[in-house]
Amino acid sequence: MTEKYLTVTALTKYLKRKFEADPYLERIFLTGEISNFRMRPNAHQYFSLKDDQAKISAIMFKGAFGKLKFKPEEGMKVLVIGRISLYEPGGSYQIYVEHMEPDGVGALYQALEERKKTFQQEGLFNPDFKQPLVKYPKKIAVVTSPSGAVVRDIMTTVKRRYPIAQLVVFPTLVQGDKAAADITRRIKEVDQSSEYDTMIVARGGGSIEDLWPFNEENVARAIFEARTPIISSVGHETDITIADLVADMRAATPTAAAELATPVLREELLRIKEKENRLVQAVSVQIKHKQQKHEHAMNSFVFKQPKRLYEAFSIQLDTLNRRLEQSLAQEINQKEKAFEQMKQRLYFRNPQEKVNVSKQQVVFLDDKLEKSMARLLADKKREMQQSVVRLDMLSPLKTMLRGYSYTTVNEKIIKSVDEIEEEQLLNIHLSDGVIEATAKNVVRKD
Structure with missing residues (x-):
């Protein structure tokens, strides 16, 4: 009898497998307020996420926590990405946090990660598609804002390192709603001209909102499709945009971009x-x-x-001719013997007898197949007739022919006297018709 009862361990393991097998719990995007947070230096972090009506335990492993760019605090509202699983010793479910951002800019970080994942799957970051830079460029296009330190740093570096290169600046917007379209237009304009050996796409540092045009899909695809090798230098060294990942080369600073584009003359x-x-x-x-x-x-x-130069070759040629004649005669003799042997084997292996036997087998199998089909058809016909008889015996019309009937009110079958009121119009259904009647006296059997 005890074999029907599970142990607590068995039940917990079963529930844990259910959690881990659910595809919807593999990657959860969750928003909430940090609660019960106590910083544990160089260790895993345990805390809770809550809103007005619920709370869930959370754990963030040391490796993931070390990558955070902000300091979590009690009561801070955050956006987290993680998976849901069951902690077996305590029997409680919790979220294993893989990434966390403060709410507000977190939506942008989430969108950025999703877009990176999509482009990664499409192969836009694949190193196999990246073009090598021209070692000695003649003309370099710079797609950036015409004012500011970025363009000055690039011009100064190129002039110092490789003054024989021609530098052409393509002024563009690098911030705001219209910046992505303007950057895309400039990249395509440079690429279609086919005059430039190298293209530098650059801007200075800023927040994720400021750098967002360089994360837009149209900018990424313009960089990927360009035939001109592109160096991307967007933001500071710690800022990595999608443009940096798609470009043929990424530079941490505008000066570094100019150094990558040119040698030292x-x-x-x-x-x-x-x-x-x-x-x-x-x-x-x-x-x-x-x-x-x-x-x-x-x-x-x-x-x-x-x-004397060809005497030895003449002797060697004569020797080889004799060997060739001997080899040919021996080869022809062997082929003639093999031909005679093959002809005799074919004579004694006439396939006509096998053909006759196979024909008899075909006739026998055809006859057997016809008889089997006839028996199968007869069996199926007999089974159908028996099923028709059984179905007819179960027909409610058979029961009504023995004098039974059923009553309806407004097309609803009456099953109890509680459903009928006095003077109510009734329809009594018989096997050969319907009688309309009026309930004169309703009596319930106790």
């Missing part, structure tokens, strides 16, 4: 001079070596007695 000239010197030395050594080989060749017997 002075260093390149020194390297060219070093290679020139090594090339001159290498060519001199090669010329001297070739001269020595030429003098040695001119003293060789090949030029003094040229017939």
